[in-house]
Amino acid sequence: MKGKILVVDDEDDILNLAKIMLEGEGYEVVTAPDGDDALAKANSELPDLVLLDIILPGKNGFDVCRILKQDSKTRFIPIVLFSALGRDTDKKMGKDAGANGYIVKPFTIDILKGEVEKHLAIVRKIKFSAALALSHQQVSGRKILLGFDPAAPYEMCLRDFVIEFMENGDEVVVITNPSSNLYAVAKCEERIQTIEAGAQLMLSPILEQHAGKSVAMIYDNLTDLIISDGIKTAYAFVKSALERLADRTITALFLINPDAHPQSEASSIRSLFGSHLSFGRDGLVKMKMN
Structure with a gap:
């Protein structure tokens, strides 16, 4: 999981050079030639980091940076500005706009790689929790129901x-199926x-395999279980699972598409959880965290 980088520059040579350099290091690269396209790509692609030129057609890099940092959906994405101008005033303006770093063009692969890796290392340990305005410690150990929009x-x-839990030393278990986006x-x-x-999933062997370790688990997803086996079976499964996962060394995220069910079914599953999140077009939203 090297990560996805959005590179924004109106000069094709710089754009292509950065793309080649980063793809050579194993990153997925998305590009944008101007400020408006950068904002659209940042919202649709949700990159792990943005490399952003200052001088752009339309909205300049400072404007784009400021807008992204004010949007709850994108504010935790690290932004590294790059420009042929290395003036202190430009660096200060970038910092004031919310930029996390600054590279002077022309740059070498070592400089680019170093700056990208530095900021990714910082954000990877906190990005999920920070999007909820919580620390990693405040999320760790919770059993959370995440309502998702399949179109988002x-x-x-x-x-x-x-990534956050792996970077913090947890072992990660994902319970899913081949048709899932996850x-x-x-x-x-x-x-x-x-x-x-x-429905026949046995948690005991999984927990025994990871005994004595901090574990982060995702169950993807309860909607499929409800549709295939019925709400009573799904309810009983979740209730039993939460009892088995009660240890504070286990963090668990259960997914459900609430719009796929009658309100009574979604509410019955929701009643089992003290922590509820939602992910839709506006990004990750904290609904309830007891």
Whole structure:
């Protein structure tokens, strides 16, 4: 999980150079030639980091940076400005706009790689929790119900959860199925244990395998279970699972698409959890955290 980088520059040579350099290091790269496209891509792609030129057509880099840092959906994405201007006034303006770093063009692969890795290392340990205005310690150990909109890129939110807990030393277990958006994310990381979901899932062997360790677990998803086995079976499964996962060394995230069920069914599942989150077009939202 090297990460996704959004590179913004109106000069094709710089854009292509940065893209080649970063892809050579294993990053996924998305590009934008101007400020408006950068804002659209940041919201649709939710990159792990933005490399942002200052001089752009339309909105300049300072404007784009300021807008992204004021948006709850994108404010925790690190932004590194780059420009041929290395003046202290430009660096100060970038800092005032919320930028996390600054690179002077032309840059070498070592400078670019170093700056990207530095800021990713910082944000990876806190990104999921910070989006909720919480610390990692405040999220760790909770059993959380996450209501998701299947039309939104909710797998990116789950990716942030997985990365944060791996970076903090937890072992990660993802219970999912091949048709899920999360499946591809989980399978590309060898440190994640991926298990097929279902009503017959036995948690005891999983917990025994990770005994004495801090574990972060995702169950993807309860909607499939309700549809295939009925609300009574799903309710009983969740209730039993929460009892088995009560240890504070276990953090668990259960997914549900609430709009796929009658309100009474969604409410019955929701009643089992003290912590509720939602992910839709506005990003990750804290609904209830007891």
